[in-house]
Amino acid sequence: MGVAVNFDAKQDAKQNTASALDRLTALLADDLKAVNRLIMERMDSPVVLIPQLAGHIVASGGKRLRPLLTLATARMCGYPGERHVTLATCVEFIHTATLLHDDVVDESDLRRGQDSANAIWGNKPSVLVGDFLFSRAFELMVLDGSLEVLRILSQASSVIAEGEVLQLITANDTTTDEAAYLAVIKAKTAELFAAACELGSVVADRPAHEQDALKNYGLNLGIAFQLIDDALDFSAKQATLGKTVGDDFRDGKITLPIILAFERAGEDERAFWRRTLEDDEQNDGDLEHAIALMETHGSLDDTVARAREYGNIARKSLDIFPDGEVKNTLLEVIDFCVERAY
Amino acid sequence: MGVAVNFDAKQDAKQNTASALDRLTALLADDLKAVNRLIMERMDSPVVLIPQLAGHIVASGGKRLRPLLTLATARMCGYPGERHVTLATCVEFIHTATLLHDDVVDESDLRRGQDSANAIWGNKPSVLVGDFLFSRAFELMVLDGSLEVLRILSQASSVIAEGEVLQLITANDTTTDEAAYLAVIKAKTAELFAAACELGSVVADRPAHEQDALKNYGLNLGIAFQLIDDALDFSAKQATLGKTVGDDFRDGKITLPIILAFERAGEDERAFWRRTLEDDEQNDGDLEHAIALMETHGSLDDTVARAREYGNIARKSLDIFPDGEVKNTLLEVIDFCVERAY
Numbered sequence: 033m034g035v036a037v038n039f040d041a042k043q044d045a046k047q048n049t050a051s052a053l054d055r056l057t058a059l060l061a062d063d064l065k066a067v068n069r070l071i072m073e074r075m076d077s078p079v080v081l082i083p084q085l086a087g088h089i090v091a092s093g094g095k096r097l098r099p100l101l102t103l104a105t106a107r108m109c110g111y112p113g114e115r116h117v118t119l120a121t122c123v124e125f126i127h128t129a130t131l132l133h134d135d136v137v138d139e140s141d142l143r144r145g146q147d148s149a150n151a152i153w154g155n156k157p158s159v160l161v162g163d164f165l166f167s168r169a170f171e172l173m174v175l176d177g178s179l180e181v182l183r184i185l186s187q188a189s190s191v192i193a194e195g196e197v198l199q200l201i202t203a204n205d206t207t208t209d210e211a212a213y214l215a216v217i218k219a220k221t222a223e224l225f226a227a228a229c230e231l232g233s234v235v236a237d238r239p240a241h242e243q244d245a246l247k248n249y250g251l252n253l254g255i256a257f258q259l260i261d262d263a264l265d266f267s268a269k270q271a272t273l274g275k276t277v278g279d280d281f282r283d284g285k286i287t288l289p290i291i292l293a294f295e296r297a298g299e300d301e302r303a304f305w306r307r308t309l310e311d312d313e314q315n316d317g318d319l320e321h322a323i324a325l326m327e328t329h330g331s332l333d334d335t336v337a338r339a340r341e342y343g344n345i346a347r348k349s350l351d352i353f354p355d356g357e358v359k360n361t362l363l364e365v366i367d368f369c370v371e372r373a374y
Numbered sequence: 375m376g377v378a379v380n381f382d383a384k385q386d387a388k389q390n391t392a393s394a395l396d397r398l399t400a401l402l403a404d405d406l407k408a409v410n411r412l413i414m415e416r417m418d419s420p421v422v423l424i425p426q427l428a429g430h431i432v433a434s435g436g437k438r439l440r441p442l443l444t445l446a447t448a449r450m451c452g453y454p455g456e457r458h459v460t461l462a463t464c465v466e467f468i469h470t471a472t473l474l475h476d477d478v479v480d481e482s483d484l485r486r487g488q489d490s491a492n493a494i495w496g497n498k499p500s501v502l503v504g505d506f507l508f509s510r511a512f513e514l515m516v517l518d519g520s521l522e523v524l525r526i527l528s529q530a531s532s533v534i535a536e537g538e539v540l541q542l543i544t545a546n547d548t549t550t551d552e553a554a555y556l557a558v559i560k561a562k563t564a565e566l567f568a569a570a571c572e573l574g575s576v577v578a579d580r581p582a583h584e585q586d587a588l589k590n591y592g593l594n595l596g597i598a599f600q601l602i603d604d605a606l607d608f609s610a611k612q613a614t615l616g617k618t619v620g621d622d623f624r625d626g627k628i629t630l631p632i633i634l635a636f637e638r639a640g641e642d643e644r645a646f647w648r649r650t651l652e653d654d655e656q657n658d659g660d661l662e663h664a665i666a667l668m669e670t671h672g673s674l675d676d677t678v679a680r681a682r683e684y685g686n687i688a689r690k691s692l693d694i695f696p697d698g699e700v701k702n703t704l705l706e707v708i709d710f711c712v713e714r715a716y
Binding site for chain 1: 472516540
């Protein structure tokens with residue numbers, strides 16, 4: 033491969049940001065342990081294939097970024113209780129269910145550097161165990177007893193499904209523009225980030241403007257996160273994250289790096305994009321050529337720049353909260369999400 | 375085919391029972407119209423593929439049996455309001471979502487006599503639109519605002535998913551016994567019937583023993599319904615219902631007609647069942663031979679007899695309710711579910 037996203041990253045910044053998530057994890061270690069316990073407890077079933085398959089994905093080294101956001105925002109809002117552990121678990125279950133269904137949909141063979149559940153057990157159990165986890169999330173919310181929480185997460189779930197369908201529709205369509213792409217990633221990724229953060233203020237019973245601010249933080253963080261994910265798909269860095277490079281390209285997913293390269297392309301290059309993405313006719317060397325074109329037109333750099341802009345909006349959303357250790361770490365998480373491109 | 379479930383059915387009884395569902399539909403015509411309106415309204419999305427695909431399955435001539443049960447039990451309980459329309463819609467959305475996911479799982483090409491959604495649009499949209507409808511059901515429940523309703527339907531949903539996984543595990547396993555089979559159909563089918571009926575008493579705010587009685591009615595009706603479904607899969611009658619015959623046999627699903635025939639079989643016949651169901655090696659004429667063996671051992675008759683027993687339990691569950699038109703029709707629906715085998 034050898035062609036990577038390549039900016040003048042500073043080694044210091046990299047070291048700093050790489051550990052922001054670790055710091056958040058350390059700061060919330062007890063809460064996160066409680067979440068992991070609840071996950072194990074609630075994904076259990078007498079039908080042993082269910083905890084087996086769910087355990088494979090739940091335990092396979094996910095960063096638990098989304099539940100951490102719920103835990104952190106609740107603590108930043110001064111919440112003293114334990115309900116945020118339940119809500120963070122619901123968020124992780126919904127996320128895991130969408131991953132299981134995504135893998136069926138994408139026909140992915142790798143997830144977090146391991147064989148994906150559907151590659152091991154087939155599509156059928158992945159669909160059904162996804163349904164099980166999704167239902168379990170709602171059972172947990174009912175136990176928690178807040179209709180506001182149920183409202184937020186049921187709405188997020190249907191928006192996520194809409195986003196995934198929208199992504200299917202824009203696939204293989206090189207006329208997809210940046211606005212359509214943004215609609216997809218807002219729905220399929222950022223909506224759950226937004227909900228995860230909003231829940232922190234809901235559980236702490238904070239006023240509406242704080243709830244809006246946290247939702248806004250999560251939404252923009254989620255957009256930045258997905259923009260970087262889509263840039264990383266064309267980056268050598270990706271291999272170190274346990275993912276294969278070029279999955280999106282092979283699936284004909286139209287992401288911002290491609291959209292920008294296509295917009296800036298002449299007719300010859302457009303013919304290349306149409307052959308590889310619309311006609312789905314890909315040969316050896318096409319991925320490398322695609323990455324080279326992105327480099328030429330600066331479309332990977334510009335994707336990261338966009339992510340940085342959304343990160344800045346996320347940053348400003350936290351202005352209304354008083355300074356403190358959790359808030360600082362939530363600010364650093366923005367850098368983590370953006371700077372992992374290096 | 376020509377080999378059908380064959381008892382001394384009386385033509386009168388048949389005519390009588392065939393129209394029980396029509397009578398229920400007529401009795402609740404206004405309510406059902408309101409359900410259909412709400413279904414159309416709530417399955418809408420700016421992502422047009424969603425209402426397109428959902429509409430294909432929602433509008434393809436389903437009997438609306440489950441939502442009718444919610445509407446009917448609510449009316450039998452003297453409920454005067456409109457909430458039961460919302461709850462019946464939630465039940466139908468959950469049912470439709472499981473159908474969409476079932477078709478992916480079963481790789482079915484036909485559903486209600488039409489091409490199944492996944493045969494037209496592929497697996498991906500079917501999984502995602504199922505997720506969308508499932509989420510929409512929960513959004514509707516939140517709007518309704520009853521945690522008890524949310525508890526009943528979230529629990530039913532996870533039990534359904536467990537039942538579907540259990541069915542996958544028992545597939546192709548000729549050592550599956552009647553108890554394991556019953557566990558599967560209780561979970562995958564009867565649980566939603568039970569929930570649909572229970573909701574009628576919940577919305578009417580009736581005491582716990584009435585809620586239990588309606589849950590019990592639905593559970594046993596659902597078991598009877600699925601037993602007959604599984605008998606019909608080997609019946610010439612099936613073709614008239616717009617379904618192909620022998621789907622379960624081809625999928626290696628171990629249903630009661632097969633379990634009973636296997637138990638009563640000598641070694642030669644067991645070798646046949648093992649070859650066709652465990653080794654998945656099926657040739658021309660095998661389905662006909664399977665049906666002939668079931669006839670020899672009376673296993674289709676006995677499956678229908680079992681359905682009739684569960685129907686009788688369902689019937690007794692309604693004893694505590696005062697007589698009336700809706701109760702009478704709910705009793706006739708039991709006959710409809712059992713006697714459609716003829």
